[in-house]
Amino acid sequence: MQALEKLSLKEKIALCSGADNWNTKAFPKAGIPSVFLCDGPHGLRIENVRAGSVNLKDSAEAVCFPAACLTASSWDPALLRTLGAAIAEEMEAEGVSVILGPGVNIKRNPLCGRNFEYFSEDPYLAGTLAAAWIRGAQSKGKAACVKHFAANNQEALRMASDSIVDLRTLREIYLAAFELAVKAGKPKTVMCSYNRINGVYSSDSRWLLTEILREEWGFSGLVMTDWGAMNDRAAAFDAGLDLEMPGSCGTFDRTMEEAVCAGALPESAVDRCAGRVLELAARCAYPESWRPKPYDRKAHHALAVRAAQESAVLLKNEGVLPLSREKTVAVIGAFAETPRYQGAGSSYINTTGVVSVLDALHTRGISYAYFAGYAPDGRFDPDLCAEAAQGAAQCDAVLLAVGLPEAMEGEGFDRKSMEMPQGHVRLIETVVEKNPNTVVLLMGGAPVEMPWEPEVRSILNLYLAGEGVGEAAVSLVFGEQTPSGKLAETYPIRYADVPCGADYGKDVHQAVYAEGLYVGYRYYDTAHLAVRFPFGHGLSYTQFAYRDLHVSFTEGPNGQVSFFLKNTGTWDGAEIVQLYVAPDCGGAYRPEKELRGFRKVFLKAGEEQEVSLPLTFRSFACFDAQENRWILESGTYRILIGASSRDIRLRTAVVLEGETPKRETLSDWYRHPSGSPSRKDFETLYGKPVPADPPAQKGTYTLQNSFAELQKTSRLCRIIYRLLETLVSKASGLRADRRDPNFSMMIEMAENSPLRVISLMQARRLPMHLTEGLICFANGQVWRGIRKMLERRPKSGGENHVSDHSV
């Protein structure tokens, strides 16, 4: 590449880290423009840096689309593509070259604080929807960024934790979603995750970033770090990690130059990475002549509403919905007035377009009596509850808005339990007793326990529905159209049923994925465990009948299934049909069934249509970890067509000729899973002992340890640790209030992130040599610490534009 030849080694290295939080570096003399990146993916978050703000909520006004937890419930790639295309228009309007999304991580455990940003517990569904969104987002030539690659399934200690996963599970579950997103979506960029995978940081992993991503999946774009995720820059160059974000004042530049000069790092590795930064700039930077192209905000708001309407999941309906406008309605729950409609953290959108349930009723001229019912933070308030109960008794029907308050879920921390706040639960119990015609409108980014479900006749799950939440809810409730979303994840009855529930969040340093392939319905269905609402479940005001399943093969396992689907009810509506394959081969351990296809089919009342879904090698294959390749096992495979994973309508079986793998010597748990597996069980799957993970102590501290660890033995670090709340509050402009999820995220990061990350993100305030000095102090090496601290900051090409990262 010609431009590369115009750069010195120093400049090439400098090009491989960001200029600041959101821009790559420009080198005008070589004709290299900078590229502007911004957060997403449910809308643009263009941080207001001009005001010197580091407040997550201080960003340019933008449309807030529903979060992935809801749009995934549409099971509709066409809708996801349209949402992506709307983002592409907004990017063009704002001069954004790269949107940091979609998030493709698997929902391993319902408590993960960031589940709202992810699509599903199933990789096929997550990957297919992500690919569609990417194609839309890149439709104007700019770039999407698939994140967080990979195995980032908890927020606790996300910057240091080690995901201990066996190879087969990685391939079939955690990498499979990315594989589909990359192969079918062709994103121009990928973001590596913060965590380690089996001991190796994602940013250092050649296996992940080159062998799998590029060589096997054919990815030809750029890989960037998550913000502050760079671990070992030399290893990362070799691994194929191109761009360090947000850039760390050139922290690594001098040592990398020295490494190349000493022959320890091949210049070709630097060239490869710099070349990919150049290519991104060449393809996605805006020309000087660029002028904002305004988009139609009204149309995007309407799209946000439509996406929510087509994704909301009617979980239960015993004759209450749709409501007639003739009925008198009590609207209860503060969420009806100030809705929960988006998550917190880096995907927080600053919108002025929110329409609440009350607003939407008002606009339609539907009268109602409103009662808040619980305290704003979700606490039980006896007076508010009593008032609401009285109101409920006086009306024909109740719309009851409840769920998870903002403080309970967000980026950077996991939920402590699956319970809803007491104020919401007690309100439901009280109101339902007074009025059986109660419709629960559920808002929140993840499954909750619903001990009250048997008493309630109707539940509409809105998840985090974006700025059109009220219009979407009201239109569905009053039957302007019928709901058609289905769950992209299981709602277990209780948290204790979650197969990785017992260990999750306990030893957060090491996340042991002992349940293997048994994530979500793969576990519940194999273990025949009752669930509150199964994967793929969702009701409609109309009904669908399935008939005449037919399977045909063209070559080997490639072929198709077809059947007829009829709308037998009186409403026009859409059904989401699901294809599951249930192997019975007797070789490798397999979940009872796995999703291998789906389609959302719209049918007018009375209409019938033939539906076909493809079958491929991967519909049947499993990953042979010994052979390190996908194989097709010989045997019988049941083909199941369902309306959910627990509502199978059509079935047949096929026999396929393939290979006969050696039967694994596994603990019995994996053939008959029930409850949580033990460490010993897992080691039979992992093939070796889980590495020891002794707590850090004085004398052994490194850059990988956190203030929370160092403060245990270092007085200086203890003082800093105690000041962290004040420091973070000052730097962020947020009140030091842990109930604010954005503050929670930042303080959690300051306390528990490896000091390496803090130093990279706050390179100006806490450069690496100061951090190393602190660590020496904590290790009792006072003089070394002083020497380190007095070291001059390395001068480097990276210091031309510098600002500290806000997150």
Ligand code: BGC
């Ligand atoms: C998050 C990313 C986000 C980035 C930039 C990180 O902390 O994990 O998802 O895109 O910050 O805000």
